[in-house]
Amino acid sequence: MSCKKIVLGEDEIDSPENNFELLWNDLDQHYSLFEVRNINWDSLYTVYKPRVSNQASSEPLWLIFTELLEHLDDSHTSINTENDETFFISGYAKNNQSKKEYSKNLITDSYLESRTEIETEDNLSYGKIKNKDIGYIYFGASDGSNPAIIDEILENLKTHKAIIFDIRQNTGGDDYYAARIAGAFADKEKVIYSAQTRNGPKHSDFDEKTFHSTKKEGPEQFLKPVILITDRRTISAGEVFSLHMKAFDHVVQIGDTTAGDFSAVSNRNFLPNGWSYKYSVQKLLLPNGKSLDGIGHSPDIYIKNNESDINTGTDKVLEKAFAYLFEEFGID
Amino acid sequence: MIGALPVLILIFIFQSKTIFATTGIKSKSMSINKHSNILQNANRKTIRYFIKYLPLLIVSLLSILFYQNLSSQNNSQYGKLTPKNHQLSVLVGANQGFVKDANFSALNYSENGLLYALKYVKHKSNRKSFFQIDIDYSDSDLTTITSEHFTSLSTLANVEISYLRKLKQPKNEQLTFYLGGQYFFSLQILDWLNFEAFSFTAVNGIGLKGHVHYNINKKSMINSSLFIPLIQNLSRPPYNGIDEFILKNEDNSAAIIFAGEIATINKYLGFDWSVNYSYSLFNHFNIITSYTLRYKKLPKVNKMIHLQNQITVGLTYKF
Structure with a gap:
């Protein structure tokens, strides 16, 4: 031996x-x-x-x-x-399908006057909508080295009458990073969810709740109308970001229902045959005790692109956001 | 002299912090292996960082010791022989071992890597007691028989500070026994693919140490020590490997490392046994070779067993 x-x-x-x-x-x-x-x-x-x-x-x-x-x-x-x-x-499967229902290049080429990529962050950029007094932010991953960069972005966009905050295809990352970004739009402090990590062999074993609240961050907050655009592949920390944003009175969600996957993920685990796997280790509950896991955020206005919309150069979701801002606030 | 120790601890903690922070434990991203290229860089950086500061530390220690030595000579009668009570050793060697950490993996791992160590010993001039500091650091590969893809990294650091007093002299005058206490800090971080899987064991406590010293002849000696930890602060990942505390403190490794609970032998078993051979080359220099066997076992939730064989060679400066 x-x-x-x-x-x-x-x-x-x-x-x-x-x-x-x-x-x-x-x-x-x-x-x-x-x-x-x-x-x-x-x-x-x-x-x-x-x-x-x-x-x-x-x-x-x-x-x-x-x-x-x-x-x-x-x-x-x-x-x-x-x-x-x-x-x-x-x-x-549905998340994967939504990849074909969104095109960053289409938005850059057809809808934006310019796009500025923030190099230090994983997938964060901003710009101005062509011929409209509307700012645009794309937030594709909740990871990077400096979430406070959102304050500088807003410094550049604050004169616009509204902002479209696009989090389609946001595949997640760091909840605390997402919270810091959202803090730049906070109009109030409010408990929005609790997180509990499984801590025992029974399916009902969980540690104490850790409560998470919205919090005002940065020198000033953008409190004019904000349209939050989501799709089916808005996942995890992208959905936690939505939890924050949806708590604010000046934010409206337009698009598709999000994935409904909120938990932190386990370590990768190893099998003797060389395969590996991971899984959810937490549950996140709303203040009313309900969970959005498996459900996702339902939009205030439901609309989604299909593949042919993108292929023909139209982003129906973005255009719906323009129409909403015009109809509700006269912003154009 | 002791003032130099926190510097090294701080350097290591800072480096650990860098590792945790740059690798993103808490990422919930769906993109798989997004930062995998950072893995190798982070660990190369660890080695480079240590090597970068090692000469600085040695020079600092030597400067302090020379100054102390000169001061003591100036204060003594000119021409009177001053016994060489200080020994400073630098060692390099191999770390080989076996690890099973249920928090990290269901598989068994072999561990192989390089080890760097510093040792300082100060004897009382009457040889009735001595004070010793040992610091070692290693970066090792963890391999399984299952798949090369599962090869992981084990980063280890130990800081030990002991004070031992001589026991009753036996009839054999070449043989001396010492007994005393030791403070120790031990940290092990296991990391696969830039923290896609990770575990850690941080222990910070005190224990009992015995030491036996045998002078073979005028030029060579051998000594051996056995240390048994008794009570310590033990920090390990939670039941599910991760929780809100770790997620929240990703950028503050010290908070994670020094959190934990008091553990005695019911939760943490271990021993360190070492044997050292030293040969006097010149008046101020010895060559030294050392073997250390370290064993740790956490028998409770998320069991961990770790055995290390450490073989080093080095040079001792006596003054």
Whole structure:
């Protein structure tokens, strides 16, 4: 027996059955949204475990795993094959489709006078809408080194009568970063949600609630009309950003319902067959105790592009925002 | 002399902070491996940072010690022999071990990397007690038998400050026993693909240390120490590896590292055993070789076992 075995014990066996057991048990012990998403994880075991055979090649096992995880409908839950050659994200089909229903180039070329990219941040840019007294901000990822840059952006846009804040395809990042950006638009301080992390083997085991509030940030806040544009691929910290923004009286959401995936994500976890996976570890609740996980933010005005709109050079969602600002506030 | 120690601790904490901050533990981004290229850079940066400041630290220590030495000579009668009570050693070597950390992975890992160490010993002139500081740092690769893709990084740092007093002299005058206490700070960070998976163990406490010294002949000696931690502040990731506290303090590694709970042997088991051989080359210099076996075990939630074999060679300056 090797020294390593003596010290650490036997390594995990690489068999389809053991890989299934490790995955199922890990989620059973740590996944946070079984109750919120009304998932009977035990019954899924009885459905999928009998399909696992130790003689099976990797393809059937991949199919079993992806079918099992799809029940969670949670894009924070994903699995990758060895070397990340293939990956599967639970409940991601609609999110993926929305990639074709948005075009950054179309907006730059057809709707903006100019676009300034903020190089220090992951996907943050701003500009002015052509022939209108409306500023435009695109916020595609809640990550970067300096969220306070939003104050400088607003310094450049504050003379406009309104701002369109486009968070379509915002695939998430850092909730605290998102909160700082939103703080530049805050008209009040208000508790908007609580976060709890699963901390025990029972599906109902969670730590104490941490309450999160809106907060005014920066030298001054932009309190003129703001249109928040969302789509199905506005996810995670992008949705937390929406939680902040929707708390403000001068913000209206236009677009598609967001993904409905709010939780923080676990470490990547490893299986003996070289695959890896991760999953949600928190639940976020609104002050009324309800969760938007699996539901998302419903827009005040629902509209979405389809692929042909983009191909013919039209962003219906953006144009709806223009029409709303004109009809409601006379802003043009 | 002790004043130099916080400098190194601060350097390390600052560097740890840089690692956490640049890698983004709390990212909820859907984009997979977005910052994977930073991984190697961050750890190369760690090594470069340490190496960059190591000469500065050594020069500072030597300057302080020379100054102390000159002062003590000036205050003593001219021509009277001053015993060499100070030893400063610089060592480089290999770190090899095994890790299983349930918070990090279900798999077993082997650990291999380089180790850098500094050691300072001050004996009382009557040899009835000594004071010792040990600092070591290593960056190691963690490998599994499963997949090269799972190769991870283990960053380790230890700071130990001990004071030991001589026990009753045995009949064999070449043999001396010491017993005392030790303060220790130990930090291990496990990191895969720029914190796509991570874990850490930060321990900060006191324990019991025994030391035996044997003079083989006029030129060479061997000594051995055994340290057992007794009570410490233990900081580990929470049950699910991450929580609001970690998310909120991503840019403040010290807050994460020094949070935690008091742990005794019911939650933290370990020992460090070392054996050192020293040979006097010149009046002021010894060559030294050292072997250290470190063992840690956290038997509670998210079990962790870590065994390290550390072999180093180095040079000791005596003054």
